[in-house]
Amino acid sequence: MRTHKHTLLMNFRTHPYLALLGLAVAAVVLVAVLALAQRAPQGGGAAPAVTSPLAARHSPLPTPAMPAAVPAVQPASPLPIAAPTPATALSAPDAATPVYSYRVVAEYPHAPDAFTQGLQYIDGVLYEGTGLHGASSLRRVDLETGTVLQSVPLEAAYFGEGIVVVDDRIVQLTWQSNVGFVYDRKSLARIGQFSYPTEGWGITFDGKHLIMSDGTSTLYRWDAQTMEEVGRIEVTDQGEPVMRLNELEMVKGEIWANIWQTDRIARIDPATGQVAGWIDLAGLLSAEDRVRPVDVLNGIAYDAAGDRLFVTGKLWPKLFEIELLTAE
Secondary structure, eight states, X not given: OHHHHHHHHHHHHHOHHHHHHHHHHHHHHHHHHHHHHHHSOGGGOOOOOOOOHHHHHHSOOOOOOOOOOOOOOOOOOOOOOXXXXXXXXXXXXXXXXXXXXXXXXXXXXXXXXXXXXXXXXXXXXXXXXXXXXXXXEEEEEOTTTOOEEXXXXXXXXXXXXXXXXXXXXXXXXXXXXXXXXXXXXXXXOEEEEEEOSSOOOOEEEOSSEXXXXXXXXXXXEEETTTOOEEEEEEOEETTEEOOOEEXXXXXXXXXXXXXXXXXXXXXXXXXXXXXXXXXXXXXXXXXXXXXXXXXXXXXEEEETTTTEEEEXXXXXXXXXXXXXXXXX
């Protein structure tokens, strides 16, 4: 042993670098021991496991716990709704358009050969436009007696339709010829003609524009001088279009329209096109007055000066002054 110790000592002396190497190894060992001592858990707890990021990315997702029963969700309270305006109430399905009945005030004779297509009473004179090919005319009529005071026939090719007085002129439509005529109101001499693209049925004047019908639910506004279209009115009742609008008359700011092949007149608001009321004239012409062939109700004339309302029909032997009764 002595020999061995001596030999080792000699080696360190002979090779000093071996001593340095030994000191370095000892230092590394000491550092490792100190590090382990610092990582030891405090209070005797187990050391936490170290999970690598890679292990975390590939670990299966945890199985979620079953949720507890969720109470049913109550619907949100509706927003408060404002009370309907009168206009909304009138347009509701249960707000039916009022229907007026009538009372006959007076009866007047009416030419039974007059297939009435247009009627107007102004300044004490009744003007009438008649239809049918070969029988169409523009007439000046005495209201009290029904006597035709003057008649201007149309050519047989034309089927006369509605008429209207516009200042010192009278305008008359034709059915399917797309042609209208203009007459001097005093002499009934024809002084002009014009064209339009639709059929011609009824026509009236609101003081500014001509308003004409073509048998559909549309009314057309025309410039009263040029006869050019400047607007349209779509006529509806409870949201539904009103078809077969025929003879027209302005009555106290409303457009009144015969509905072809019915006993009804529609009272139309010109601003909206909505029917403000119906006039039911069923039974107006008695069975006794139907001994000869007659056609449908057609022809409305309003005497603005006397506040009188006149109606008749195609080939009817009578013209009636009526008064409206309270709406149903």
